[in-house]
Amino acid sequence: MRHGTRIAAGAALLLTLTTAPAATADTGTTTHVDGQLPSGATYMMDVPANWNGTVLLFSHGYNAGPANPAQDAPDAATKPLLLQQGYALIGSSYASTGWAVTDAVPDQLATLKAFTTRFGQASRTLAWGRSYGGLVTTAIAERHPDEIDGSLSMCGLVHGGVANWNNTLDPVFALKTLLGSDVPLVDLPTQEAATTAANTLTAKVDSAQSTPEGRARIALAAALHNIPVWNAPTQTRPAATDWDAQQANQYDAVKGLLKIAAFNRRQEAEVRAGGNMSWNTGVDYARLLAESSVRKEVTELYKKAGLSLTKDLAALNRAPRITANPAAVAWTSSTSSFTGKLTKPQLTIHTIGDPLVPVQTESALKRAVTAAGSGPLLRQAYVDNAGHCTFSPAEQLAALHALEDRLTTGTWRGTDPASLNTRATAADPTTPTRYVRYHPTPYLRPYDLAHPADRR
Template identity: 80%
Template structure:
């Protein structure tokens, strides 16, 4: 069947479905696109759009973390990128997932079910690519590892590709340092958080401690130490001025806001929701040497300079962390998080993973964790990674996203990776959309500080 014939047939089928659709489904057809909205048996909603001249490729988009109650289905990362993809003939599909939060056990089956609905309505695709941003890239990587027969390749953008256990371990470390060094007398629970009210109270208590600490040189040095344990970059929002390499004060001021955001978003509220799913605390710092972690941090020099400037002993503060009572994990919760949200590194289809270098929420070092797992599993030839010189989480331009997609498509077509270097990616991005930035750069992230994957038996299981 030719592309034109397929498009006409699909459009007619969609119009017929509109007359007989169940109340949970709606079909709209225009001269350019057929859109179908519906609901899966799980309760998740979905949205799919097929352009009138479909190129045969389906892009299965997995959206990021949603805290609810609003939980709309999404089939693209942003409206501008969606418009460009539809113009180029891609069919776009995605679901809401049946639940919000750390909903990987809902997300993966709902995404695959949405893909099945598309095939039933519009016919088989010539190529299917799974892609996602942030938490959605964790969902995408789970699909790539566990259901590779449903896709041809995957694209991860700013993703939690280090997996769930690693994420929650590394989220624990900066908060542990803040409590021990800035609020040692507080009874704030860092794990086993009872409910969202308790999460809010804990976040407010430690945020107040951080705000107070920011007014003194010693406090600022300690905030920088906490930030270093999470690899929070010194330039992490597009609105920030990029600090000079030795402007330690400006660097710390930028991290200060990111530390407060970590406390407000991930460290307590999202942790509480994830713990509820896992059935307990899934992270630990028993056996962790914080001096060694700091030594591997991407911003360790800033910390040592701020401690020196404050006349404060870094060695003494690290000793305080070493002496503090440690936190153990619930083995059953670790098993749940590991089984649902950690990775083996075994790829059977190509994956292209792209990250901004100035990401505080999901630091770029997660890419080091992904490469570590994939290399250990013997799948290194199927993975390529690239980096954009942007501050912020998932602050990609449409041009950058299309360049990544087209590069993966070339790999699927030719069987070989080509054009993954920054110059080639920037050239391709400019051709795809000359109106938005192209910022791919040579970059090699430092190691992820608390890696955990299923390819390394010594990771603490």
């Protein structure tokens, strides 16, 4: 059955209770509930005895499977702090793993319905999520605003599905073209074929890393995805002009992109969409590099290698292009691209050193929200750390409290870095507080429903 049919069934799901009896455990301070939805998704709920009336609907990130557990909090360290402060926590597993937005949204709303039936109407409902769960959260915020009071996306794919897959295509297209490979980048028939393609291109990258020319070309590919030069907490933060150290850090992230998203996750998403949903026809790679956050590093490494950047960019622009399947684009656009229309407040937070979902995705969201006239409802904040979703409990609690303050007062206040750090320290003085003033560069391949004539 095509997964898109779950959207049409969403209203019916909301009127239906669980198909299996919920299991309840009471510790004296928290009531824990496990249950199952008609879709087959499981859910979990944790309600403290001192419930403050607010329920937090948590959407988890991408799960490749086969295990598919429910999750109602971002991490084990943050969860007890939330319960101590009186929040009710709920979340589902989604009925399927992978790019499961057409399952995730109705399953999350059905979980909220099950909570209300069991515990009563919350005085305030907040949707929040991390990574892919940020996309799910933003979909709920746009398409089901009457179900929530506000939303918080953390390190989210708030640029939407089409933009995500277009920008994931660009670095592998550059690697294939410049390193000399014939691996298929799209229309991957099976997970096995995707793994073979990923391994083949990774071997090319490993070989290229041993030469100055190869390292410059890997840096160019990284720049087309805005991969930051400090992108994992285990890395040393390189100096501003230490181009070699910067590239070495990006090399690790490029290999991670090949292993995680560029092939296997793409293949799974293509199956759902019914074909390839991304393209690079009409893309000027010289222009993309000019807008990249790390273009200076690329130019310096090309100079050091004695390699012509102009010639390599021309080679990319001459290379045979990839066209999308229109029906697959339409499916991805309708299920996981955004209009930018908000009717309830949304706060987003992002680490500045995220290699998997680059911080520039926040620029894409702001672009759509501004075009839709919803700018006053959006605030964005940034954490000075490397890695994907590497927030401390204190930083997550500070964002949550800032959103609540907006709902209580009707005005955004205390979302500047100093105020957020103060909130974070007050919420949890034992973990880091690293909010900073930051303005991400433009997202390189934006696609949203607020710009109907702009299909970059």
